Amino acid sequence: MIYLDNAATTSPKPQNVKNSVSFALQNYCANPGRSGHTLSENCAEMIYNTRSKVADFFGVSTPEKVVFTQNCTQSLNILINGLFKAGDHIIISCYEHNAVSRPTFAFSKKGGSFDVAYVYDDDEQTVKSFKSKIKRNTKAIICTHASNVFGKKLPIERLGKLCREYGLLMIVDAAQTAGVVDINCEKMNIDYLCIAPHKGLYAPMGVGILVTDNKPEPFVLGGTGSVSVDLNQPDFTPDKYESGTVNVPAIAGISAGIDFVKKSKVLYDHELRLVTAVYDELKNNEKIRFYHHRPDRSYVPVISFNISDVSSEKVAARLNDFGIAVRAGLHCAPMAHYYMGTQKQGTVRVCPSVFTMDSDIEKFISVTNKIAKEF
Amino acid sequence: MDRELIYIGSITRAMKAKEILKSHGIMAHIERTTDTLDTKGCGYAILIFDSSKAEAEKILSKHNIKLSSK
Structure with a gap:
Protein backbone atom coordinates (compact mmCIF):
# COMPACT_ATOMS: atom_id res chain seq x y z
CA MET A 1 0.00 0.00 0.00
CA SER A 264 15.27 13.34 10.39
CA LYS A 265 16.29 16.91 9.80
CA VAL A 266 15.04 17.07 6.21
CA LEU A 267 11.56 15.81 7.03
CA TYR A 268 9.69 18.99 6.11
CA ASP A 269 11.77 19.68 2.97
CA HIS A 270 11.29 16.11 1.78
CA GLU A 271 7.53 16.15 2.25
CA LEU A 272 7.09 19.63 0.79
CA ARG A 273 9.06 18.57 -2.28
CA LEU A 274 6.70 15.61 -2.71
CA VAL A 275 3.48 17.63 -2.49
CA THR A 276 4.99 20.19 -4.84
CA ALA A 277 5.65 17.36 -7.30
CA VAL A 278 1.99 16.31 -6.99
CA TYR A 279 0.92 19.88 -7.74
CA ASP A 280 3.36 20.35 -10.63
CA GLU A 281 2.48 17.07 -12.30
CA LEU A 282 -1.29 17.20 -11.90
CA LYS A 283 -2.00 20.90 -12.39
CA ASN A 284 -1.86 20.52 -16.17
CA ASN A 285 -4.60 17.93 -16.15
CA GLU A 286 -7.64 20.08 -16.95
CA LYS A 287 -9.93 17.81 -14.91
CA ILE A 288 -7.94 18.27 -11.73
CA ARG A 289 -8.52 21.26 -9.49
CA PHE A 290 -6.32 22.49 -6.67
CA TYR A 291 -7.44 25.18 -4.28
CA HIS A 292 -4.34 27.25 -3.82
CA HIS A 293 -1.13 28.17 -5.54
CA ARG A 294 1.97 25.97 -5.76
CA PRO A 295 2.84 24.84 -2.19
CA ASP A 296 5.67 26.85 -0.66
CA ARG A 297 7.02 27.27 2.84
CA SER A 298 3.83 28.98 3.94
CA TYR A 299 2.21 25.54 3.71
CA VAL A 300 2.63 22.26 5.53
CA PRO A 301 2.91 19.20 3.27
CA VAL A 302 -0.84 18.63 2.90
CA ILE A 303 -2.57 19.14 -0.43
CA SER A 304 -6.21 18.80 -1.46
CA PHE A 305 -7.68 18.36 -4.91
CA ASN A 306 -10.74 17.20 -6.82
CA ILE A 307 -11.35 15.59 -10.18
CA SER A 308 -13.99 17.64 -12.03
CA ASP A 309 -17.16 17.50 -9.97
CA VAL A 310 -16.76 13.87 -8.98
CA SER A 311 -17.40 13.04 -5.33
CA SER A 312 -14.12 13.06 -3.43
CA GLU A 313 -15.12 9.80 -1.74
CA LYS A 314 -15.52 8.15 -5.13
CA VAL A 315 -12.03 9.23 -6.17
CA ALA A 316 -10.54 8.06 -2.87
CA ALA A 317 -12.27 4.70 -3.22
CA ARG A 318 -10.88 4.34 -6.74
CA LEU A 319 -7.38 5.21 -5.51
CA ASN A 320 -7.81 2.56 -2.83
CA ASP A 321 -8.49 0.03 -5.61
CA PHE A 322 -4.94 0.75 -6.74
CA GLY A 323 -3.55 0.38 -3.23
CA ILE A 324 -3.28 4.11 -2.52
CA ALA A 325 -4.58 5.38 0.82
CA VAL A 326 -5.81 8.97 0.93
CA ARG A 327 -8.60 10.69 2.83
CA ALA A 328 -11.67 12.24 1.24
CA GLY A 329 -14.72 14.11 2.52
CA LEU A 330 -14.69 17.05 4.90
CA HIS A 331 -11.80 15.91 7.13
CA CYS A 332 -13.72 16.97 10.27
CA ALA A 333 -13.15 20.56 9.17
CA PRO A 334 -16.41 21.69 7.55
CA MET A 335 -15.60 25.37 8.12
CA ALA A 336 -12.49 25.07 5.96
CA HIS A 337 -14.56 23.52 3.18
CA TYR A 338 -17.25 26.20 3.39
CA TYR A 339 -14.50 28.80 3.19
CA MET A 340 -13.03 27.16 0.11
CA GLY A 341 -16.42 26.32 -1.44
CA THR A 342 -15.82 22.56 -1.35
CA GLN A 343 -18.47 21.67 1.20
CA LYS A 344 -20.58 19.70 -1.28
CA GLN A 345 -17.82 17.70 -2.90
CA GLY A 346 -15.26 17.54 -0.12
CA THR A 347 -11.69 17.11 -1.31
CA VAL A 348 -9.20 14.34 -1.79
CA ARG A 349 -6.36 15.00 0.64
CA VAL A 350 -2.81 13.83 0.08
CA CYS A 351 -0.18 13.94 2.80
CA PRO A 352 3.19 12.19 2.55
CA SER A 353 5.51 11.37 5.42
CA VAL A 354 9.23 11.00 5.77
CA PHE A 355 8.79 7.38 4.61
CA THR A 356 7.08 8.32 1.33
CA MET A 357 9.36 7.71 -1.62
CA ASP A 358 9.55 9.52 -4.93
CA SER A 359 8.35 6.33 -6.63
CA ASP A 360 5.21 6.33 -4.43
CA ILE A 361 4.36 9.83 -5.60
CA GLU A 362 5.10 8.92 -9.22
CA LYS A 363 2.67 6.02 -8.96
CA PHE A 364 0.06 8.20 -7.27
CA ILE A 365 0.33 10.80 -10.06
CA SER A 366 0.09 8.18 -12.77
CA VAL A 367 -2.93 6.46 -11.17
CA THR A 368 -4.69 9.79 -10.55
CA ASN A 369 -4.26 10.79 -14.19
CA LYS A 370 -5.64 7.39 -15.20
CA ILE A 371 -8.63 7.69 -12.85
CA ALA A 372 -9.35 11.22 -14.13
CA LYS A 373 -9.90 9.74 -17.57
CA GLU A 374 -12.63 7.46 -16.19
CA PHE A 375 -14.81 10.38 -15.18
CA MET B 1 25.41 8.85 56.93
CA ASP B 2 22.85 11.59 57.70
CA ARG B 3 19.48 11.23 56.06
CA GLU B 4 17.18 14.18 55.65
CA LEU B 5 13.71 14.16 54.13
CA ILE B 6 12.08 16.95 52.16
CA TYR B 7 8.38 16.43 51.53
CA ILE B 8 7.05 17.04 48.05
CA GLY B 9 3.47 16.66 46.86
CA SER B 10 3.80 14.99 43.49
CA ILE B 11 6.02 12.60 41.63
CA THR B 12 6.69 15.13 38.85
CA ARG B 13 7.86 17.73 41.35
CA ALA B 14 9.92 15.10 43.13
CA MET B 15 11.59 14.12 39.83
CA LYS B 16 12.31 17.74 39.04
CA ALA B 17 13.65 18.36 42.53
CA LYS B 18 15.97 15.39 42.26
CA GLU B 19 17.27 16.67 38.92
CA ILE B 20 17.84 20.18 40.27
CA LEU B 21 19.63 18.94 43.37
CA LYS B 22 21.80 16.67 41.25
CA SER B 23 22.80 19.64 39.09
CA HIS B 24 23.91 21.34 42.34
CA GLY B 25 25.97 18.32 43.34
CA ILE B 26 23.49 17.08 45.93
CA MET B 27 22.71 13.38 45.78
CA ALA B 28 19.01 12.76 46.27
CA HIS B 29 16.67 9.81 46.18
CA ILE B 30 12.89 9.77 45.81
CA GLU B 31 10.94 7.94 48.45
CA ARG B 32 7.29 7.24 48.87
CA THR B 33 6.31 8.47 52.30
CA THR B 34 3.55 7.73 54.78
CA ASP B 35 4.59 10.63 57.02
CA THR B 36 2.04 12.91 55.43
CA LEU B 37 -0.66 10.28 54.99
CA ASP B 38 -3.16 11.68 57.49
CA THR B 39 -2.62 15.32 56.57
CA LYS B 40 -1.97 15.32 52.84
CA GLY B 41 -2.50 11.77 51.69
CA CYS B 42 -0.07 9.84 49.53
CA GLY B 43 3.09 11.75 48.89
CA TYR B 44 6.73 11.71 48.05
CA ALA B 45 9.83 12.82 49.81
CA ILE B 46 13.29 13.63 48.61
CA LEU B 47 15.86 11.87 50.65
CA ILE B 48 19.19 13.64 50.75
CA PHE B 49 22.45 12.33 52.07
CA ASP B 50 25.33 14.23 53.58
CA SER B 51 23.98 17.63 52.68
CA SER B 52 22.21 20.32 54.54
CA LYS B 53 18.44 20.12 54.29
CA ALA B 54 18.22 23.89 54.60
CA GLU B 55 20.59 24.35 51.69
CA ALA B 56 18.63 21.88 49.53
CA GLU B 57 15.33 23.55 50.40
CA LYS B 58 16.80 26.93 49.52
CA ILE B 59 17.89 25.64 46.12
CA LEU B 60 14.49 24.08 45.45
CA SER B 61 12.63 27.22 46.49
CA LYS B 62 14.81 29.22 44.13
CA HIS B 63 13.59 26.92 41.35
CA ASN B 64 9.95 27.38 42.39
CA ILE B 65 9.55 23.84 43.65
CA LYS B 66 6.69 23.93 46.11
CA LEU B 67 7.52 21.86 49.18
CA SER B 68 4.98 20.17 51.40
CA SER B 69 4.95 20.53 55.12
CA LYS B 70 4.77 17.30 57.07
Whole structure:
Protein backbone atom coordinates (compact mmCIF):
# COMPACT_ATOMS: atom_id res chain seq x y z
CA MET A 1 0.00 0.00 0.00
CA ILE A 2 1.06 3.56 -0.70
CA TYR A 3 0.03 5.46 2.38
CA LEU A 4 -0.70 9.14 1.78
CA ASP A 5 -3.01 9.71 4.74
CA ASN A 6 -0.33 10.90 7.15
CA ALA A 7 -2.33 13.98 8.12
CA ALA A 8 -4.73 11.55 9.83
CA THR A 9 -1.97 9.57 11.49
CA THR A 10 1.55 8.81 10.33
CA SER A 11 2.11 5.30 9.10
CA PRO A 12 4.28 3.33 9.37
CA LYS A 13 5.73 4.25 12.72
CA PRO A 14 9.54 4.29 12.91
CA GLN A 15 11.28 1.19 14.21
CA ASN A 16 12.66 3.03 17.25
CA VAL A 17 9.10 4.02 18.22
CA LYS A 18 7.89 0.43 17.93
CA ASN A 19 10.88 -0.74 19.97
CA SER A 20 10.28 1.90 22.59
CA VAL A 21 6.59 0.99 22.99
CA SER A 22 7.45 -2.69 23.21
CA PHE A 23 10.24 -1.97 25.71
CA ALA A 24 7.82 0.06 27.83
CA LEU A 25 5.30 -2.78 27.92
CA GLN A 26 8.00 -5.08 29.18
CA ASN A 27 9.98 -2.79 31.42
CA TYR A 28 7.71 0.04 32.53
CA CYS A 29 4.58 -1.99 33.11
CA ALA A 30 3.69 -0.28 36.37
CA ASN A 31 1.63 2.67 37.50
CA PRO A 32 3.80 5.79 37.54
CA GLY A 33 3.50 8.09 40.52
CA ARG A 34 1.28 5.76 42.47
CA SER A 35 3.51 3.19 44.10
CA GLY A 36 6.88 3.24 45.76
CA HIS A 37 8.42 0.15 44.18
CA THR A 38 11.28 0.28 41.74
CA LEU A 39 9.21 -0.55 38.67
CA SER A 40 6.81 2.31 39.41
CA GLU A 41 9.70 4.69 40.02
CA ASN A 42 11.43 3.68 36.79
CA CYS A 43 8.20 4.23 34.93
CA ALA A 44 7.71 7.64 36.57
CA GLU A 45 11.25 8.56 35.63
CA MET A 46 10.68 7.65 31.98
CA ILE A 47 7.54 9.80 31.96
CA TYR A 48 9.30 12.71 33.60
CA ASN A 49 12.15 12.43 31.09
CA THR A 50 9.61 12.48 28.27
CA ARG A 51 7.96 15.58 29.75
CA SER A 52 11.36 17.25 29.85
CA LYS A 53 12.07 16.22 26.26
CA VAL A 54 8.72 17.61 25.09
CA ALA A 55 9.31 20.85 27.02
CA ASP A 56 12.75 21.21 25.49
CA PHE A 57 11.53 20.41 21.97
CA PHE A 58 8.67 22.93 22.04
CA GLY A 59 10.34 25.72 24.00
CA VAL A 60 8.25 25.25 27.14
CA SER A 61 9.69 26.82 30.28
CA THR A 62 9.27 23.82 32.57
CA PRO A 63 8.37 20.10 32.27
CA GLU A 64 5.42 20.34 34.67
CA LYS A 65 3.57 22.37 32.05
CA VAL A 66 3.56 19.30 29.78
CA VAL A 67 0.38 17.29 30.37
CA PHE A 68 -0.37 13.94 28.76
CA THR A 69 -3.99 13.65 27.66
CA GLN A 70 -5.88 11.10 25.57
CA ASN A 71 -5.53 13.06 22.34
CA CYS A 72 -5.23 16.54 20.89
CA THR A 73 -9.02 16.95 20.87
CA GLN A 74 -9.17 16.36 24.61
CA SER A 75 -6.37 18.89 25.11
CA LEU A 76 -8.37 21.52 23.20
CA ASN A 77 -11.54 20.66 25.12
CA ILE A 78 -9.78 21.14 28.46
CA LEU A 79 -8.86 24.66 27.38
CA ILE A 80 -12.07 25.74 25.68
CA ASN A 81 -14.27 24.29 28.43
CA GLY A 82 -12.00 25.25 31.29
CA LEU A 83 -10.72 28.75 30.63
CA PHE A 84 -13.73 30.82 29.69
CA LYS A 85 -16.97 31.90 31.30
CA ALA A 86 -20.30 33.23 30.09
CA GLY A 87 -19.85 36.67 28.60
CA ASP A 88 -16.37 35.93 27.27
CA HIS A 89 -15.58 36.18 23.57
CA ILE A 90 -13.05 34.14 21.62
CA ILE A 91 -11.74 34.30 18.07
CA ILE A 92 -11.12 31.23 15.93
CA SER A 93 -10.02 30.89 12.31
CA CYS A 94 -11.99 29.76 9.28
CA TYR A 95 -9.75 26.69 9.02
CA GLU A 96 -10.64 25.10 12.34
CA HIS A 97 -11.07 21.40 12.84
CA ASN A 98 -14.17 20.31 14.76
CA ALA A 99 -11.88 19.75 17.74
CA VAL A 100 -11.96 23.54 18.07
CA SER A 101 -15.20 24.53 16.37
CA ARG A 102 -17.51 22.13 18.22
CA PRO A 103 -16.41 23.00 21.78
CA THR A 104 -16.39 26.67 20.72
CA PHE A 105 -19.96 26.39 19.44
CA ALA A 106 -20.97 24.59 22.65
CA PHE A 107 -19.36 27.44 24.61
CA SER A 108 -21.46 29.94 22.65
CA LYS A 109 -24.61 28.09 23.75
CA LYS A 110 -23.59 28.58 27.37
CA GLY A 111 -23.41 32.35 27.21
CA GLY A 112 -20.08 32.82 25.47
CA SER A 113 -19.56 34.14 21.99
CA PHE A 114 -17.08 33.78 19.17
CA ASP A 115 -16.08 35.22 15.83
CA VAL A 116 -14.37 33.61 12.88
CA ALA A 117 -11.35 35.34 11.35
CA TYR A 118 -10.45 34.62 7.75
CA VAL A 119 -7.08 33.36 6.62
CA TYR A 120 -5.49 34.81 3.51
CA ASP A 121 -2.44 34.05 1.45
CA ASP A 122 -1.04 37.33 2.69
CA ASP A 123 -0.19 36.98 6.39
CA GLU A 124 -0.61 40.71 6.91
CA GLN A 125 -4.22 40.44 5.81
CA THR A 126 -4.76 37.44 8.09
CA VAL A 127 -3.43 39.31 11.12
CA LYS A 128 -5.67 42.27 10.21
CA SER A 129 -8.64 39.91 10.00
CA PHE A 130 -7.99 38.60 13.51
CA LYS A 131 -7.39 42.10 14.81
CA SER A 132 -10.67 43.33 13.38
CA LYS A 133 -12.53 40.71 15.45
CA ILE A 134 -11.13 41.77 18.82
CA LYS A 135 -13.79 43.11 21.18
CA ARG A 136 -13.77 44.49 24.68
CA ASN A 137 -14.63 41.05 26.11
CA THR A 138 -12.30 39.01 23.86
CA LYS A 139 -10.20 36.63 25.93
CA ALA A 140 -8.31 34.53 23.42
CA ILE A 141 -7.37 33.59 19.91
CA ILE A 142 -7.72 29.86 19.36
CA CYS A 143 -6.49 28.63 16.03
CA THR A 144 -4.92 25.84 14.13
CA HIS A 145 -1.27 26.25 13.23
CA ALA A 146 -2.03 24.90 9.75
CA SER A 147 -5.14 23.75 7.92
CA ASN A 148 -5.54 19.98 8.06
CA VAL A 149 -7.25 20.17 4.66
CA PHE A 150 -5.41 22.76 2.58
CA GLY A 151 -2.09 22.93 4.41
CA LYS A 152 -2.01 26.71 4.75
CA LYS A 153 0.02 27.79 7.77
CA LEU A 154 -1.29 30.59 9.96
CA PRO A 155 1.13 33.34 11.06
CA ILE A 156 1.19 32.06 14.64
CA GLU A 157 4.14 34.15 15.75
CA ARG A 158 2.46 37.36 14.62
CA LEU A 159 -0.87 36.32 16.10
CA GLY A 160 0.96 35.58 19.36
CA LYS A 161 2.34 39.10 19.29
CA LEU A 162 -1.13 40.46 18.65
CA CYS A 163 -2.39 38.53 21.69
CA ARG A 164 0.36 40.00 23.86
CA GLU A 165 -0.49 43.48 22.61
CA TYR A 166 -4.17 43.11 23.52
CA GLY A 167 -3.76 40.97 26.65
CA LEU A 168 -5.34 37.90 25.05
CA LEU A 169 -4.48 34.26 25.49
CA MET A 170 -2.93 32.50 22.52
CA ILE A 171 -4.09 28.90 22.10
CA VAL A 172 -2.63 26.86 19.25
CA ASP A 173 -3.88 23.60 17.79
CA ALA A 174 -0.64 22.14 16.49
CA ALA A 175 -2.15 18.82 15.36
CA GLN A 176 -0.74 19.21 11.86
CA THR A 177 2.49 21.01 12.66
CA ALA A 178 4.11 19.59 15.81
CA GLY A 179 7.16 17.70 14.62
CA VAL A 180 6.83 19.07 11.09
CA VAL A 181 7.67 22.74 11.63
CA ASP A 182 9.53 24.41 14.48
CA ILE A 183 7.43 25.51 17.42
CA ASN A 184 8.79 27.44 20.38
CA CYS A 185 6.09 28.44 22.86
CA GLU A 186 8.22 31.02 24.62
CA LYS A 187 9.45 32.74 21.48
CA MET A 188 6.12 32.54 19.66
CA ASN A 189 4.06 33.85 22.60
CA ILE A 190 1.99 30.67 22.74
CA ASP A 191 0.22 30.32 26.08
CA TYR A 192 -1.35 26.94 25.42
CA LEU A 193 -0.30 24.32 22.89
CA CYS A 194 -2.22 21.21 21.87
CA ILE A 195 -0.40 18.39 20.11
CA ALA A 196 -1.37 15.15 18.35
CA PRO A 197 1.82 13.11 18.87
CA HIS A 198 0.60 10.28 16.62
CA LYS A 199 0.93 12.58 13.61
CA GLY A 200 4.12 14.59 13.14
CA LEU A 201 5.90 13.07 16.12
CA TYR A 202 5.33 9.52 14.80
CA ALA A 203 4.14 8.33 18.22
CA PRO A 204 1.34 5.79 18.77
CA MET A 205 -2.30 6.79 18.83
CA GLY A 206 -4.14 7.20 22.13
CA VAL A 207 -2.08 9.97 23.67
CA GLY A 208 -2.17 13.74 23.35
CA ILE A 209 -0.10 16.58 24.74
CA LEU A 210 -1.32 19.76 26.35
CA VAL A 211 1.07 22.53 27.29
CA THR A 212 -0.71 24.46 29.99
CA ASP A 213 -0.54 26.32 33.26
CA ASN A 214 -2.91 25.45 36.10
CA LYS A 215 -5.66 27.91 35.12
CA PRO A 216 -8.15 25.79 33.10
CA GLU A 217 -10.78 24.00 35.16
CA PRO A 218 -10.42 20.28 34.45
CA PHE A 219 -13.49 18.27 33.52
CA VAL A 220 -12.07 14.92 34.56
CA LEU A 221 -11.34 14.61 38.26
CA GLY A 222 -9.94 11.67 40.15
CA GLY A 223 -6.87 9.91 41.44
CA THR A 224 -3.55 11.55 40.74
CA GLY A 225 -1.29 9.90 43.30
CA SER A 226 -0.87 13.22 45.07
CA VAL A 227 -2.53 15.05 47.99
CA SER A 228 -5.04 12.21 48.10
CA VAL A 229 -6.56 13.23 51.45
CA ASP A 230 -7.95 16.38 49.85
CA LEU A 231 -11.28 15.91 48.07
CA ASN A 232 -10.40 18.86 45.86
CA GLN A 233 -8.48 18.16 42.68
CA PRO A 234 -4.78 19.14 43.01
CA ASP A 235 -4.25 22.69 41.81
CA PHE A 236 -0.89 22.07 40.18
CA THR A 237 0.21 20.70 36.83
CA PRO A 238 0.44 18.09 35.49
CA ASP A 239 -1.62 16.34 38.21
CA LYS A 240 -4.59 18.67 37.84
CA TYR A 241 -5.22 17.27 34.33
CA GLU A 242 -3.89 13.73 34.64
CA SER A 243 -6.48 11.86 36.68
CA GLY A 244 -6.25 8.13 36.16
CA THR A 245 -3.41 6.13 34.73
CA VAL A 246 -1.64 7.67 31.76
CA ASN A 247 -0.84 5.77 28.56
CA VAL A 248 2.67 4.70 29.52
CA PRO A 249 3.64 2.79 26.33
CA ALA A 250 2.41 5.64 24.13
CA ILE A 251 4.35 8.18 26.19
CA ALA A 252 7.47 6.05 25.68
CA GLY A 253 6.59 6.23 21.99
CA ILE A 254 6.49 10.04 22.14
CA SER A 255 10.01 10.08 23.53
CA ALA A 256 11.27 7.87 20.72
CA GLY A 257 9.23 9.83 18.18
CA ILE A 258 10.92 13.08 19.16
CA ASP A 259 14.32 11.40 18.83
CA PHE A 260 13.30 10.22 15.37
CA VAL A 261 12.09 13.65 14.26
CA LYS A 262 15.25 15.32 15.59
CA LYS A 263 17.37 12.94 13.54
CA SER A 264 15.27 13.34 10.39
CA LYS A 265 16.29 16.91 9.80
CA VAL A 266 15.04 17.07 6.21
CA LEU A 267 11.56 15.81 7.03
CA TYR A 268 9.69 18.99 6.11
CA ASP A 269 11.77 19.68 2.97
CA HIS A 270 11.29 16.11 1.78
CA GLU A 271 7.53 16.15 2.25
CA LEU A 272 7.09 19.63 0.79
CA ARG A 273 9.06 18.57 -2.28
CA LEU A 274 6.70 15.61 -2.71
CA VAL A 275 3.48 17.63 -2.49
CA THR A 276 4.99 20.19 -4.84
CA ALA A 277 5.65 17.36 -7.30
CA VAL A 278 1.99 16.31 -6.99
CA TYR A 279 0.92 19.88 -7.74
CA ASP A 280 3.36 20.35 -10.63
CA GLU A 281 2.48 17.07 -12.30
CA LEU A 282 -1.29 17.20 -11.90
CA LYS A 283 -2.00 20.90 -12.39
CA ASN A 284 -1.86 20.52 -16.17
CA ASN A 285 -4.60 17.93 -16.15
CA GLU A 286 -7.64 20.08 -16.95
CA LYS A 287 -9.93 17.81 -14.91
CA ILE A 288 -7.94 18.27 -11.73
CA ARG A 289 -8.52 21.26 -9.49
CA PHE A 290 -6.32 22.49 -6.67
CA TYR A 291 -7.44 25.18 -4.28
CA HIS A 292 -4.34 27.25 -3.82
CA HIS A 293 -1.13 28.17 -5.54
CA ARG A 294 1.97 25.97 -5.76
CA PRO A 295 2.84 24.84 -2.19
CA ASP A 296 5.67 26.85 -0.66
CA ARG A 297 7.02 27.27 2.84
CA SER A 298 3.83 28.98 3.94
CA TYR A 299 2.21 25.54 3.71
CA VAL A 300 2.63 22.26 5.53
CA PRO A 301 2.91 19.20 3.27
CA VAL A 302 -0.84 18.63 2.90
CA ILE A 303 -2.57 19.14 -0.43
CA SER A 304 -6.21 18.80 -1.46
CA PHE A 305 -7.68 18.36 -4.91
CA ASN A 306 -10.74 17.20 -6.82
CA ILE A 307 -11.35 15.59 -10.18
CA SER A 308 -13.99 17.64 -12.03
CA ASP A 309 -17.16 17.50 -9.97
CA VAL A 310 -16.76 13.87 -8.98
CA SER A 311 -17.40 13.04 -5.33
CA SER A 312 -14.12 13.06 -3.43
CA GLU A 313 -15.12 9.80 -1.74
CA LYS A 314 -15.52 8.15 -5.13
CA VAL A 315 -12.03 9.23 -6.17
CA ALA A 316 -10.54 8.06 -2.87
CA ALA A 317 -12.27 4.70 -3.22
CA ARG A 318 -10.88 4.34 -6.74
CA LEU A 319 -7.38 5.21 -5.51
CA ASN A 320 -7.81 2.56 -2.83
CA ASP A 321 -8.49 0.03 -5.61
CA PHE A 322 -4.94 0.75 -6.74
CA GLY A 323 -3.55 0.38 -3.23
CA ILE A 324 -3.28 4.11 -2.52
CA ALA A 325 -4.58 5.38 0.82
CA VAL A 326 -5.81 8.97 0.93
CA ARG A 327 -8.60 10.69 2.83
CA ALA A 328 -11.67 12.24 1.24
CA GLY A 329 -14.72 14.11 2.52
CA LEU A 330 -14.69 17.05 4.90
CA HIS A 331 -11.80 15.91 7.13
CA CYS A 332 -13.72 16.97 10.27
CA ALA A 333 -13.15 20.56 9.17
CA PRO A 334 -16.41 21.69 7.55
CA MET A 335 -15.60 25.37 8.12
CA ALA A 336 -12.49 25.07 5.96
CA HIS A 337 -14.56 23.52 3.18
CA TYR A 338 -17.25 26.20 3.39
CA TYR A 339 -14.50 28.80 3.19
CA MET A 340 -13.03 27.16 0.11
CA GLY A 341 -16.42 26.32 -1.44
CA THR A 342 -15.82 22.56 -1.35
CA GLN A 343 -18.47 21.67 1.20
CA LYS A 344 -20.58 19.70 -1.28
CA GLN A 345 -17.82 17.70 -2.90
CA GLY A 346 -15.26 17.54 -0.12
CA THR A 347 -11.69 17.11 -1.31
CA VAL A 348 -9.20 14.34 -1.79
CA ARG A 349 -6.36 15.00 0.64
CA VAL A 350 -2.81 13.83 0.08
CA CYS A 351 -0.18 13.94 2.80
CA PRO A 352 3.19 12.19 2.55
CA SER A 353 5.51 11.37 5.42
CA VAL A 354 9.23 11.00 5.77
CA PHE A 355 8.79 7.38 4.61
CA THR A 356 7.08 8.32 1.33
CA MET A 357 9.36 7.71 -1.62
CA ASP A 358 9.55 9.52 -4.93
CA SER A 359 8.35 6.33 -6.63
CA ASP A 360 5.21 6.33 -4.43
CA ILE A 361 4.36 9.83 -5.60
CA GLU A 362 5.10 8.92 -9.22
CA LYS A 363 2.67 6.02 -8.96
CA PHE A 364 0.06 8.20 -7.27
CA ILE A 365 0.33 10.80 -10.06
CA SER A 366 0.09 8.18 -12.77
CA VAL A 367 -2.93 6.46 -11.17
CA THR A 368 -4.69 9.79 -10.55
CA ASN A 369 -4.26 10.79 -14.19
CA LYS A 370 -5.64 7.39 -15.20
CA ILE A 371 -8.63 7.69 -12.85
CA ALA A 372 -9.35 11.22 -14.13
CA LYS A 373 -9.90 9.74 -17.57
CA GLU A 374 -12.63 7.46 -16.19
CA PHE A 375 -14.81 10.38 -15.18
CA MET B 1 25.41 8.85 56.93
CA ASP B 2 22.85 11.59 57.70
CA ARG B 3 19.48 11.23 56.06
CA GLU B 4 17.18 14.18 55.65
CA LEU B 5 13.71 14.16 54.13
CA ILE B 6 12.08 16.95 52.16
CA TYR B 7 8.38 16.43 51.53
CA ILE B 8 7.05 17.04 48.05
CA GLY B 9 3.47 16.66 46.86
CA SER B 10 3.80 14.99 43.49
CA ILE B 11 6.02 12.60 41.63
CA THR B 12 6.69 15.13 38.85
CA ARG B 13 7.86 17.73 41.35
CA ALA B 14 9.92 15.10 43.13
CA MET B 15 11.59 14.12 39.83
CA LYS B 16 12.31 17.74 39.04
CA ALA B 17 13.65 18.36 42.53
CA LYS B 18 15.97 15.39 42.26
CA GLU B 19 17.27 16.67 38.92
CA ILE B 20 17.84 20.18 40.27
CA LEU B 21 19.63 18.94 43.37
CA LYS B 22 21.80 16.67 41.25
CA SER B 23 22.80 19.64 39.09
CA HIS B 24 23.91 21.34 42.34
CA GLY B 25 25.97 18.32 43.34
CA ILE B 26 23.49 17.08 45.93
CA MET B 27 22.71 13.38 45.78
CA ALA B 28 19.01 12.76 46.27
CA HIS B 29 16.67 9.81 46.18
CA ILE B 30 12.89 9.77 45.81
CA GLU B 31 10.94 7.94 48.45
CA ARG B 32 7.29 7.24 48.87
CA THR B 33 6.31 8.47 52.30
CA THR B 34 3.55 7.73 54.78
CA ASP B 35 4.59 10.63 57.02
CA THR B 36 2.04 12.91 55.43
CA LEU B 37 -0.66 10.28 54.99
CA ASP B 38 -3.16 11.68 57.49
CA THR B 39 -2.62 15.32 56.57
CA LYS B 40 -1.97 15.32 52.84
CA GLY B 41 -2.50 11.77 51.69
CA CYS B 42 -0.07 9.84 49.53
CA GLY B 43 3.09 11.75 48.89
CA TYR B 44 6.73 11.71 48.05
CA ALA B 45 9.83 12.82 49.81
CA ILE B 46 13.29 13.63 48.61
CA LEU B 47 15.86 11.87 50.65
CA ILE B 48 19.19 13.64 50.75
CA PHE B 49 22.45 12.33 52.07
CA ASP B 50 25.33 14.23 53.58
CA SER B 51 23.98 17.63 52.68
CA SER B 52 22.21 20.32 54.54
CA LYS B 53 18.44 20.12 54.29
CA ALA B 54 18.22 23.89 54.60
CA GLU B 55 20.59 24.35 51.69
CA ALA B 56 18.63 21.88 49.53
CA GLU B 57 15.33 23.55 50.40
CA LYS B 58 16.80 26.93 49.52
CA ILE B 59 17.89 25.64 46.12
CA LEU B 60 14.49 24.08 45.45
CA SER B 61 12.63 27.22 46.49
CA LYS B 62 14.81 29.22 44.13
CA HIS B 63 13.59 26.92 41.35
CA ASN B 64 9.95 27.38 42.39
CA ILE B 65 9.55 23.84 43.65
CA LYS B 66 6.69 23.93 46.11
CA LEU B 67 7.52 21.86 49.18
CA SER B 68 4.98 20.17 51.40
CA SER B 69 4.95 20.53 55.12
CA LYS B 70 4.77 17.30 57.07
